[in-house]
Amino acid sequence: MALFEYEFMLRALAGALIIGLAAPALGIYLVQRRLSLIGDGIGHVALTGVGVGLLLHHSPVVTAVIVAAVGAVGVELVRQRGRTSGDLALALLFYGGIAGGVVLVGLSDDSSNANLMQYLFGSLITTSRQDVIVIAVLGVLVLVAMLAFRPALFAISNDEEYARVSGLPVRTLNLLMAVTTAVTVTIAMRTVGLLLVSALMVVPVAAAQQVTRGFRATMSAAMLIGVGAAAAGVAVSAEIDTAPGATIVILALAVFVVLTIGNVIGRTLKPGRRKPAEAEPPEHRIAVPWPE
Amino acid sequence: MTVVRVRHAAVAYAGREVLHDVSLEVEPGEVVAILGANGSGKSTLIRTVLGLVPLDRGEIELFDTPQRAFRGWERIGYVPQRMGAAGGVPATVGEVVASGRLARRGIFKPPRAADRAAVRAALQDVGLADRFGDPVATLSGGQQQRVLIARALAGQPDLLILDEPTAGVDAASQDAFAATLATFQRRGGTILLVAHELGPLEPLIDRCVVVHHGRIGHVGAVPEPAGHHAEPGHDHVHPHAAPEQAGICEWAPTGERMTAP
Numbered sequence: 184m185a186l187f188e189y190e191f192m193l194r195a196l197a198g199a200l201i202i203g204l205a206a207p208a209l210g211i212y213l214v215q216r217r218l219s220l221i222g223d224g225i226g227h228v229a230l231t232g233v234g235v236g237l238l239l240h241h242s243p244v245v246t247a248v249i250v251a252a253v254g255a256v257g258v259e260l261v262r263q264r265g266r267t268s269g270d271l272a273l274a275l276l277f278y279g280g281i282a283g284g285v286v287l288v289g290l291s292d293d294s295s296n297a298n299l300m301q302y303l304f305g306s307l308i309t310t311s312r313q314d315v316i317v318i319a320v321l322g323v324l325v326l327v328a329m330l331a332f333r334p335a336l337f338a339i340s341n342d343e344e345y346a347r348v349s350g351l352p353v354r355t356l357n358l359l360m361a362v363t364t365a366v367t368v369t370i371a372m373r374t375v376g377l378l379l380v381s382a383l384m385v386v387p388v389a390a391a392q393q394v395t396r397g398f399r400a401t402m403s404a405a406m407l408i409g410v411g412a413a414a415a416g417v418a419v420s421a422e423i424d425t426a427p428g429a430t431i432v433i434l435a436l437a438v439f440v441v442l443t444i445g446n447v448i449g450r451t452l453k454p455g456r457r458k459p460a461e462a463e464p465p466e467h468r469i470a471v472p473w474p475e
Numbered sequence: 476m477t478v479v480r481v482r483h484a485a486v487a488y489a490g491r492e493v494l495h496d497v498s499l500e501v502e503p504g505e506v507v508a509i510l511g512a513n514g515s516g517k518s519t520l521i522r523t524v525l526g527l528v529p530l531d532r533g534e535i536e537l538f539d540t541p542q543r544a545f546r547g548w549e550r551i552g553y554v555p556q557r558m559g560a561a562g563g564v565p566a567t568v569g570e571v572v573a574s575g576r577l578a579r580r581g582i583f584k585p586p587r588a589a590d591r592a593a594v595r596a597a598l599q600d601v602g603l604a605d606r607f608g609d610p611v612a613t614l615s616g617g618q619q620q621r622v623l624i625a626r627a628l629a630g631q632p633d634l635l636i637l638d639e640p641t642a643g644v645d646a647a648s649q650d651a652f653a654a655t656l657a658t659f660q661r662r663g664g665t666i667l668l669v670a671h672e673l674g675p676l677e678p679l680i681d682r683c684v685v686v687h688h689g690r691i692g693h694v695g696a697v698p699e700p701a702g703h704h705a706e707p708g709h710d711h712v713h714p715h716a717a718p719e720q721a722g723i724c725e726w727a728p729t730g731e732r733m734t735a736p
Contacts, residue, residue, distance in 0.1 A: 215564040335582040338574035341566060345555060348525050349578035349630070350548025388564065396610045397567035 194315045195307040196417050199431065201322035202367075202374045202383060203413025207391075207405035208329040209367050210384025211398075212360060215340035221258065222381035224273060225368045228254030228280035230377055232369070233302045234287020243302070244317055244369060251365035254280060259361040263354070305376035305428030307417065318370045325363045325370075332356065337398055374413070375428030382432040383409060390439035393446045408438050476539055478503055478634050478665045479524055484533035486516075486523050492531070493519050494689045501634075506656070506666040506679050508697070511686035517669045518556075520686060521636055524667070525553055538633075549578035552627030554637040558611065558619045568614070568622055569607040572597055575626030597628035601655050617648025624655060635659060637668040641676065649675050673697065 213221055232250030236243030254276060261272050288299050301309065310318075329336070339346040339356055347353045371380045391404035416431030479501040486494040494516045501507050511517040522528040524535055526542060535542040538550060552575070573586065573594050580590050598604045601621040606614065611622055620640060627635055635656070641649045653675040656666060660679065673680060677697055685693040 211564055217563055219563070332582065334574065334577055334586075337566070337570065338577050340564075341571065341574060342555070342558075344527060345553060345574075345626075347527065348548065348551065348553040349575070350546065351577060351582060392563075392565055396565055396608065398564055398570050401564050 191308055191310070192417070192421060194310050194312065195427065196414065198307060198310050198315050198318045199374050199413035199417045199427065200410055201318055201326075202371045203387075203410035203431070204406050205322045205325045205329070206367055206371055206380075206383035207387040207409040208326055208402065209360075209363055210381075211388045211402050211405055212329070212336050212340045213364070214385055214388045214392075215337075215398075216343075219385045220381060222364060222368055222384045223378075224258070224277040224280075225251050225255050225365055226372070226377035226380040227277040227284075229365070229369050229372060230284025230302065231280045231287060232284075233372075233377075234284045234291065237291035237293055237298070238287050240292075244314065244373070247369045247372060248321075248366055251369050252362050255361035255365040256358060259357050263357070301376075302372055303376050303378050304426055305372065305374050305379065307374055307427040310373050314373055318373065321366050321370050325367050328359065328363055332359070333399070333402070336360065341398075375431055379428050379432050382435065383413075386432065386435040386439055387412065390435065390442050393439070393442040408435060412438060476503060477501070477536065478505075478538060479667060480536040480539075481520075481524065482534050482536075484520075484523060484535060485531045486519055486528055487531045488519075492689065494523070494686075496533070497686070497689075497691055498533075499684060499691070501665060501667050503633075503665055504660070504663060506660055506681045507668070507684060508673060508676070508680045508682070509667070509669045509684050509686055510671075510673075510698075511692075513671070515686045516689040517686040518638055521638060521667065521669050525551070525636060549630050550633045552630055552632030552635045554620075554623050554627045554635065554640055556638045556640075556642060558623060565610045565612060567608050568598065568603060568611055568625075569594060571611055571622055572625045572629050575629040577630075579630045593631060594625075594629050597625040600628055600658060601625045602651050615645065615648070617644040617651075620644050621648060621651060621655070624652065628655075628659065632664070634665045634667065637666070639669055639671060641674055642671060646675075652676070653679060 210219075210222065213219055229247040229251035232247030233243040235241075235250060236246035239246070257276065258273060284302075285299065288302075300306075335346075335351055335356055338349070338351060339353055343353060367384065368377070368380045371383055375383055387405040387409040388401065390408050391401045395401040395404050412431050412435040416434050417427050419425070419434070420427040420430040477500050479499065481497060481499040484494060484497045485492055497516075497520060499507075499509075499520070509517045509520060519528055523530055524537070524542075530542075537545045538547060540547070558571075573590070575597070576586070576590050576593055579593075580586060595604065595607070598607060601624055603614075603618060603621055603625065606618070611619060614622065624635075624637070624640065641652055644652065656676065656679055660666060666679075668676070670676065680697055683693065683695060683697050684691060685698065687693075
């Protein structure tokens with residue numbers, strides 16, 4: 184494709200592909216724990232980090248990683264306490280994060296609306312060479328952690344109490360999840376923007392689980408869908424001149440819709456297959472951030 | 476060696492004490508049932524033994540090691556009451572059972588042939604070997620319960636701790652369950668289980684511990700089922716009358732309260 188003869192397009196593509204792989208690899212554990220919206224909340228907090236960076240004339244990506252990581256660890260500590268007021272504490276943290284970010288960006292020298300939009304909705308095309316290197320290094324780290332600790336993270340996401348009784352280092356692994364979530368949110372900020380970050384973590388997983396039967400298969404399929412949507416999203420957005428982040432998310436959602444419809448049709452056509460009606464009544468499937 | 480030793484344990488939730496001065500010992504190879512009504516504190520007792528609920532007073536030893544210093548958690552197989560509510564994402568029976576192997580093989584090492592064999596053997600033991608690749612969500616409640624016991628067995632534990640394993644489980648699964656536990660005991664395993672009613676598990680039980688209002692009410696043989704209240708000479712100690720505790724009548728304290736050692 185002629186498009187990718189431009190270096191900035193190649194950089195955009197590289198950034199999107201890494202996020203497309205890493206975000207669902209992490210997101211699957213969040214979906215498993217019914218924490219699908221946590222990425223969104225951490226994204227709000229990361230905006231304060233962006234504001235701090237702009238104010239101090241420092242790289243916003245670095246300050247956003249730090250502030251988001253602090254926020255994510257705070258969220259994890261609230262969750263471990265299991266306080267009923269945790270839900271409210273999180274709401275305060277998240278809205279404080281986005282309001283603080285907007286105010287700090289406004290106070291900085293470079294306080295244009297365009298600048299704010301770039302972080303809220305992504306700005307793949309202005310991704311610098313340095314940005315791509317940061318995204319690549321951090322993205323690969325997240326990916327390696329999620330794949331290497333898959334059995335342990337699966338055990339914790341599936342049944343945290345059982346994992347504790349098994350003697351797994353649950354607290355450490357939960358903190359690892361918190362920090363990697365913050366890192367993923369921040370590096371995805373350049374691709375899809377803070378307001379759509381959660382979508383790349385969750386939508387490919389939701390799409391994949393329409394057709395898979397196991398956890399590992401869902402993870403692989405979600406990464407495939409994520410990377411496919413990212414690549415296609417960058418190409419399509421350049422072609423029809425739309426925002427790349429939103430285009431990637433729309434494409435991932437389209438995959439979800441297609442697989443869901445295909446799943447329903449497939450089930451009606453094959454009556455011999457075990458129907459979910461025979462199964463246990465499913466636990467309520469609404470993804471709320473803090474069930475307990 | 477004593478597998479589980481609880482001495483003068485007291486547990487409080489939010490300032491309200493739910494277990495008072497409870498002592499309990501489980502010897503190797505024993506099958507001990509903790510019985511009691513809903514809210515008696517029987518589940519709290521085993522959750523405290525497992526370290527899921529903090530101890531307020533008293534002490535707990537596992538395999539002769541104080542609980543705080545105990546690191547051999549792979550020796551204990553825990554079977555919770557229900558499959559966790561988690562699970563927006565599908566997982567196969569094999570994947571869930573394999574997570575029970577993790578404590579023994581360590582989280583940094585990839586599974587070896589022995590680990591895979593242990594997972595298969597555990598599923599064989601509960602009669603679900605043919606469901607290895609099926610999503611757990613497609614199994615019945617009783618089958619899911621058997622998956623949980625397979626998960627515990629996959630770690631090849633010395634002690635099984637089960638929290639109401641047969642509650643709400645169909646008769647066929649209850650029998651399969653009893654057979655699995657019998658096999659485990661024959662191979663030298665120790666079992667501590669909490670139950671509301673024993674059903675087909677009854678022949679396995681060596682000793683019963685009845686928890687009543689947060690205290691040990693009776694220790695010994697499986698209490699006679701309903702009707703023994705009418706017997707002459709029955710020492711009727713029944714401080715409660717609440718209808719929701721009616722189930723305890725089957726295991727009413729017989730007056731021989733266990734004294735602290």
